[in-house]
Amino acid sequence: MDKYLVSPNPHTHSSVSTRSLMRDVLIALAPASVVSVLVYGWAELSIIASSVAFCVLLEWAVTRWLLKKPSTIGDLSAAVTGLLLALNLPSSTPIWIVLVGAVVAIGVAKMSFGGLGQNIFNPAITARVFLLISFPQQMTDWTPSPGFIHASDAISGATLLGKYSEGGVDELVRLGYDPNNLSMFMEIGGSAGEISAALLLLGFVYLLVRKVVKPWIPLSIFATVALMSGIFNMVDPEIYTGPVFNLCTGGLILGACFMATDYVTSPMSNWGGVIYGVGIGVIVMLVRYFGSYPEGVSFAILIMNMATPLLNKLCHQKKYGRA
Amino acid sequence: MSKKVTFSIGGIHPDDNKISRNCAIEVLPLPGTMYVSMAQHLGAPAKPVVAVGDKVLTGQVIAEPGGFISAFVHSPASGTVKSIGPRKDLAGNPMTHIEIEVEGDEWVEGVDLSDTLVTEIPADSAAILDKIKSCGVVGLGGATFPTHVKLNPGPQARPECLILNGAECEPFLTSDYRILLEKTREIIVGAAIMQKVLGGIRTVIAIEENKPEAIKAVKAALAELPYDNITVLTMKKRYPQGGEKQLIDAVMKRQVKSGALPVSVGAVVQNVGTSLAVYEAVQKNKPLITNVLTVTGDCLPEEKQHNYLFRIGMPLSYIAEVAGGIPETAAKIVSGGPMMGKAVANADASTVKGSSSILYLSEAFTKRGEESACIRCGRCADACPMGLEPFLLRRLYNAGDLEALEENAVQDCIECGCCLYSCPANIPLLDNIRMAKGQVMAAIRSRAKK
Numbered sequence: 190m191d192k193y194l195v196s197p198n199p200h201t202h203s204s205v206s207t208r209s210l211m212r213d214v215l216i217a218l219a220p221a222s223v224v225s226v227l228v229y230g231w232a233e234l235s236i237i238a239s240s241v242a243f244c245v246l247l248e249w250a251v252t253r254w255l256l257k258k259p260s261t262i263g264d265l266s267a268a269v270t271g272l273l274l275a276l277n278l279p280s281s282t283p284i285w286i287v288l289v290g291a292v293v294a295i296g297v298a299k300m301s302f303g304g305l306g307q308n309i310f311n312p313a314i315t316a317r318v319f320l321l322i323s324f325p326q327q328m329t330d331w332t333p334s335p336g337f338i339h340a341s342d343a344i345s346g347a348t349l350l351g352k353y354s355e356g357g358v359d360e361l362v363r364l365g366y367d368p369n370n371l372s373m374f375m376e377i378g379g380s381a382g383e384i385s386a387a388l389l390l391l392g393f394v395y396l397l398v399r400k401v402v403k404p405w406i407p408l409s410i411f412a413t414v415a416l417m418s419g420i421f422n423m424v425d426p427e428i429y430t431g432p433v434f435n436l437c438t439g440g441l442i443l444g445a446c447f448m449a450t451d452y453v454t455s456p457m458s459n460w461g462g463v464i465y466g467v468g469i470g471v472i473v474m475l476v477r478y479f480g481s482y483p484e485g486v487s488f489a490i491l492i493m494n495m496a497t498p499l500l501n502k503l504c505h506q507k508k509y510g511r512a
Numbered sequence: 513m514s515k516k517v518t519f520s521i522g523g524i525h526p527d528d529n530k531i532s533r534n535c536a537i538e539v540l541p542l543p544g545t546m547y548v549s550m551a552q553h554l555g556a557p558a559k560p561v562v563a564v565g566d567k568v569l570t571g572q573v574i575a576e577p578g579g580f581i582s583a584f585v586h587s588p589a590s591g592t593v594k595s596i597g598p599r600k601d602l603a604g605n606p607m608t609h610i611e612i613e614v615e616g617d618e619w620v621e622g623v624d625l626s627d628t629l630v631t632e633i634p635a636d637s638a639a640i641l642d643k644i645k646s647c648g649v650v651g652l653g654g655a656t657f658p659t660h661v662k663l664n665p666g667p668q669a670r671p672e673c674l675i676l677n678g679a680e681c682e683p684f685l686t687s688d689y690r691i692l693l694e695k696t697r698e699i700i701v702g703a704a705i706m707q708k709v710l711g712g713i714r715t716v717i718a719i720e721e722n723k724p725e726a727i728k729a730v731k732a733a734l735a736e737l738p739y740d741n742i743t744v745l746t747m748k749k750r751y752p753q754g755g756e757k758q759l760i761d762a763v764m765k766r767q768v769k770s771g772a773l774p775v776s777v778g779a780v781v782q783n784v785g786t787s788l789a790v791y792e793a794v795q796k797n798k799p800l801i802t803n804v805l806t807v808t809g810d811c812l813p814e815e816k817q818h819n820y821l822f823r824i825g826m827p828l829s830y831i832a833e834v835a836g837g838i839p840e841t842a843a844k845i846v847s848g849g850p851m852m853g854k855a856v857a858n859a860d861a862s863t864v865k866g867s868s869s870i871l872y873l874s875e876a877f878t879k880r881g882e883e884s885a886c887i888r889c890g891r892c893a894d895a896c897p898m899g900l901e902p903f904l905l906r907r908l909y910n911a912g913d914l915e916a917l918e919e920n921a922v923q924d925c926i927e928c929g930c931c932l933y934s935c936p937a938n939i940p941l942l943d944n945i946r947m948a949k950g951q952v953m954a955a956i957r958s959r960a961k962k
Contacts, residue, residue: 193842193843193844193845193855193856193859194843194844194855194875194878194879195844195855195856195857196844196855196880197855197942197943197946198850198851198852198853198854198855198927198929198942199850199851199852199929199930199932199933199942200844200846200850200851200853200855200871200873200878201526201683201850201851201873201877201878201933202880202881202932202933202938203524203526203933203934205891205934205936206881206936206937206938207884207885207887207936207937209936210887210889210936261884261885264884266887304885305884305885305887306885306886306887306888306937307885452887452888452889452890453887453888457888457889457890457893457901457903458890458893505901506521506893506899506901507521507899508521508898508899508900508921508924509521509757509761509767509897509898509899509924510757510767510768510769510770510772510898510924511769511770511899511921511924
């Protein structure tokens, strides 16, 4: 009888593990990553490869050498952080900046807080914001690197949001872009992750189907951005860009679908997630309309990350038999 | 009423694994010796009323209730009482057992052993309750609560709906399914008896959609039988639908308040197996000494799986042997389903009224993965059918904060296992919550004493 296991119930487990969840996120990001490599070529490939490698190696080194604990890289969360960081960087980013980003993401934002599950801020976004503030020139140089396929006549140097920030709606029109025409978004420059909105959405649908994430956070972000820019645009279309422009530009889709939904740094309840999403949407629009930076998705997510513990305390799900 | 119902909070969809669904019920032969536990039911253990050396007949009372919540126990065979004393139960804890050396199967007088269906229900409700009590009928859905107590909720109670639990939402188990197919009419008569005792209230036989043949059989039998106000309700497949509180939510769209009894919302829930036992007790004068148990598991090929009609007091090891031995690949033996069953620490333990399975699970199927860090995905809270937040309860337990644990309703946990099942980081959520619940309940009890 000794050879049989004895333990409390349940005696079975679902096939979902941290590793399988992270693997699904990697799969969801794969189409957008592949296309960004095709469009931006060797430069993009080297950024993705080095970002993932640096993040994974760093986590391995910290766990094995500093903490003297078993390595946690098998859960693939470091790889996800690496990939997300890479998709947030311009294709012209020098590799040494990528390395600095990995150190901030894994070393500062993740491991110094206690590793996976303990960090307050999303590691990839923390790194992006750190790099944006530290290396503003390199981080806003959106000159497309030569790709394997010719995909766009991108405006050199800055994104549409950058142009809007500099010269408002007039500048966009002067460049020949109709801010209310969806087709323009096939042709815009930007960080790797931004150029393939459709593929990112496809990846997000995959995560929904696999029940890896719930739709409430991205939906509330999109709804808030659409509503707020809709109202402002209606008040004065000469100054304020409209919903289509704001939903499809910048890192909104990447941020809303893949970074705002980070388990660790987002609220756990559905209603908490909705409030969190609305907060992100409002901050994004405030930065875009009135801020000195052209894009506010990263800032918005970081700021709302801080509200997450509070939202977890405030929002609970409905309990059975307790009104 | 064709819409499929389910409960409103949480729940999971584990693989069905009803491999033994097509195995017809077989009658197990009697072993040479049987050990009848005095803890066949929830509540106080029964007190033996026989002495060593006594000759007993099948169905003869050998122990009487040891308290208000307790039940009679009857001899599962005819023979001689060899000993009365402690013997290890499933978990390895000592419990008084009556050892009977089996000499045959000679029944006490007055028991109708024929298969003839008796559809006419006695007029006197008190006599029915008395019969249910004297035949030792207890709930066979898992909790083994004495049935006569549950069917007599007191003068203040206003029962409105009798729910017959045919959910069998635990993976692997098929004993309820088999009796629904093979004892359909008996179960319905049993339901009609309980319905009468409760004042002719609405009666719903609730079955999950993965048992379409059972639903068909019950519908056909209902059309033939002369009872009113009994219907079949198809439920979506979802665990833990067979949990009393979840079933009430699914069927009546009402939720039982924390700490209250189901009858406070007008519900009385009885398992289909209990209904069969009520039929046999009331219509056939047959005490509860048999039940159906599934021998199954992921390491047992389909042709070696069985649904057995067993008698209480048969050692599990005896049943395992009759069924062809313990499979080589078994890493864990479970009595009950994989979600809420108990791991067998002692294979010589004997069957009780509520035994529902011998489950052989392979290491790959059952071994817990290594625990890793909580990633705050919230899957445990999404899965919890009571709407609790297991991640939070675990943190509070580790912090030793009993007050906050009580505020966050740890005492409402039904220990269904959904949280641990769903956790991608293999955190022993239910283990922690069970400990916390014990401490909080103890604190509540000591407060009530003051």
